[in-house]
Amino acid sequence: xxxxxxxxxxxxxxxxxxxxxxxxxxxxxxxxxxxxxxxxxxxxxxxxxxxxxxxxxxxxxxxxxxxxxxxxxxxxxxxxxxxxxxxxxxxxxxxxxxxxxxxxxxxxxxxxxxxxxxxxxxxxxxxxxxxxxxxxxxxxxxxxxxxxxxxxxxxxxxxxxxxxxxxxxxxxxxxxxxxxxxxxxxxxxxxxxxxxxxxxxxxxxxxxxxxxxxxxxxxxxxxxxxxxxxxxxxxxxxxxxxxxxxxxxxxxxxxxxxxxxxxxxxxxxxxxxxxxxxxxxxxxxxxxxxxxxxxxxxxxxxxxxxxxxxxxxxxxxxxxxxxxxxxxxxxxxxxxxxxxxxxxxxxxxxxxxxxxxx
Amino acid sequence: xxxxxxxxxxxxxxxxxxxxxxxxxxxxxxxxxxxxxxxxxxxxxxxxxxxxxxxxxxxxxxxxxxxxxxxxxxxxxxxxxxxxxxxxxxxxxxxxxxxxxxxxxxxxxxxxxxxxxxxxxxxxxxxxxxxxxxxxxxxxxxxxxxxxxx
Numbered sequence: 001x002x003x004x005x006x007x008x009x010x011x012x013x014x015x016x017x018x019x020x021x022x023x024x025x026x027x028x029x030x031x032x033x034x035x036x037x038x039x040x041x042x043x044x045x046x047x048x049x050x051x052x053x054x055x056x057x058x059x060x061x062x063x064x065x066x067x068x069x070x071x072x073x074x075x076x077x078x079x080x081x082x083x084x085x086x087x088x089x090x091x092x093x094x095x096x097x098x099x100x101x102x103x104x105x106x107x108x109x110x111x112x113x114x115x116x117x118x119x120x121x122x123x124x125x126x127x128x129x130x131x132x133x134x135x136x137x138x139x140x141x142x143x144x145x146x147x148x149x150x151x152x153x154x155x156x157x158x159x160x161x162x163x164x165x166x167x168x169x170x171x172x173x174x175x176x177x178x179x180x181x182x183x184x185x186x187x188x189x190x191x192x193x194x195x196x197x198x199x200x201x202x203x204x205x206x207x208x209x210x211x212x213x214x215x216x217x218x219x220x221x222x223x224x225x226x227x228x229x230x231x232x233x234x235x236x237x238x239x240x241x242x243x244x245x246x247x248x249x250x251x252x253x254x255x256x257x258x259x260x261x262x263x264x265x266x267x268x269x270x271x272x273x274x275x276x277x278x279x280x281x282x283x284x285x286x287x288x289x290x291x292x293x294x295x296x297x298x299x300x301x302x303x304x305x306x307x308x309x310x311x312x313x314x315x316x317x318x319x320x321x322x323x324x325x326x327x328x329x330x331x332x333x334x335x336x337x338x339x340x341x342x343x344x345x346x347x348x349x350x351x352x353x354x355x356x357x358x
Numbered sequence: 359x360x361x362x363x364x365x366x367x368x369x370x371x372x373x374x375x376x377x378x379x380x381x382x383x384x385x386x387x388x389x390x391x392x393x394x395x396x397x398x399x400x401x402x403x404x405x406x407x408x409x410x411x412x413x414x415x416x417x418x419x420x421x422x423x424x425x426x427x428x429x430x431x432x433x434x435x436x437x438x439x440x441x442x443x444x445x446x447x448x449x450x451x452x453x454x455x456x457x458x459x460x461x462x463x464x465x466x467x468x469x470x471x472x473x474x475x476x477x478x479x480x481x482x483x484x485x486x487x488x489x490x491x492x493x494x495x496x497x498x499x500x501x502x503x504x505x506x507x508x
Contacts, residue, residue, distance in 0.1 A: 029375065030378075033374065033375040033378045037379065083390045085390075088403070090405040091404060091405065092405070107376060111372075125372065153417075154406060154407070155407065156406070156407075158417070158420070162420050162424050169427065169428060173435060176438045176442075180442050183445045183446065187445075188446070189442075247405060250394055251390035252387065325482070326481065327481040327483075331479060338434070339467060342466060345441070345463070346463060349456060353449075353452070
């Protein structure tokens with residue numbers, strides 16, 4: 001059967017057979033790096049289009065439908081237009097930090113992509129501290145945001161950056177505790193181990209109610225961490241113009257946008273990996289026929305399906321809930337979600353120590 | 359890539375990847391700089407402030423609560439690292455480990471309740487308190503009005 005695993009394996013064998021090991025490794029990392037960058041660009045284009053289409057259909061309009069078939073090339077046109085625009089730097093801005101901030105945000109988003117398992121055997125780097133790496137590196141993006149807000153010499157930017165900083169660090173805690181509650185079940189931080197442990201069912205269903213609670217908490221926390229509505233205080237359009245990237249124009253603005261959408265993709269991919277089994281097909285206990293039928297769907301389709309479903313849910317939030325105030329936002333985290341996730345973690349560990357999970 | 363290699367050999371592809379990303383970004387920005395327009399008008403470099411002249415510097419003073427949130431985050435995030443370590447050795451530690459973490463998380467919750475009690479978590483104005491004060495003042499003034507002889 002033609003799968004991504006076979007293709008990568010044959011390329012690997014060919015490279016190591018043709019070149020000496022160092023050159024092969026170098027070439028391989030170059031190929032993988034270029035693939036990741038291409039994937040990154042495609043993701044940005046697809047997700048921006050998806051956001052606009054989903055918003056449009058939720059408001060009973062058509063959305064972009066002129067450029068390309070069904071508006072599919074709209075984002076490409078927008079990117080080209082942005083590339084032709086002037087990159088302004090406001091007077092009195094800290095020029096070095098102002099130009100460093102987009103780099104920071106993008107590089108962080110690119111680095112979190114590394115341990116994500118896209119399909120069976122398709123993972124750039126199966127690091128043994130996978131989920132810890134993701135939660136550690138993803139919290140670096142707040143530095144880029146604070147940098148952008150501070151360097152812009154603009155009041156909107158500074159307010160947006162401060163809000164965003166407080167919000168991201170607060171919700172980091174709940175997201176981390178939800179991750180830990182799955183780690184207690186799997187006993188490993190490695191992404192491939194976490195996926196393998198869901199062979200006979202996804203943790204969302206196997207882990208009883210605590211797993212569902214931590215799934216919900218995780219989705220709320222990542223919505224806040226990626227500055228999405230209803231937690232989009234960092235760039236609340238109606239009050240702060242565009243928040244921390246008010247002063248950015250042209251390609252630098254596009255880079256912020258790209259990083260934001262790739263971050264959404266990655267957090268949804270992590271949620272799918274931890275709770276919905278990553279690329280693992282839907283298996284139910286001993287229903288052998290059903291399980292075999294499910295195995296015929298390729299693993300990459302499973303992964304992409306789950307991830308895009310979660311992305312759709314997060315986009316759905318945007319048109320369902322009104323925006324919170326900053327004090328409501330922070331008290332939601334510190335007074336409700338944090339104690340709840342601590343209790344939930346204890347409950348979850350009790351379940352796994354007693355072996356009550358399936 | 360064989361997975362049993364040591365970390366030192368596995369780290370440099372990551373570094374190479376980062377460098378690749380940085381070079382690509384620099385190329386994109388340089389291209390956009392070459393293709394982009396150039397203006398130097400009276401208001402080109404002015405920071406945006408709703409279309410009017412900027413009033414005062416943009417380096418505002420902001421609420422100290424943001425600092426407080428960051429401090430609280432440091433406390434709880436360091437604890438999260440400890441809990442993560444425990445979660446890895448969880449099956450080996452068994453009930454004794456569970457009791458230990460119970461005490462640890464209990465302490466965390468006590469800290470959280472204490473912070474809540476001293477008002478570290480009440481960010482922004484408390485609308486209910488303001489409303490209560492307002493009602494008290496209004497009641498007093500209404501009474502004063504009622505006491506007037508006319």
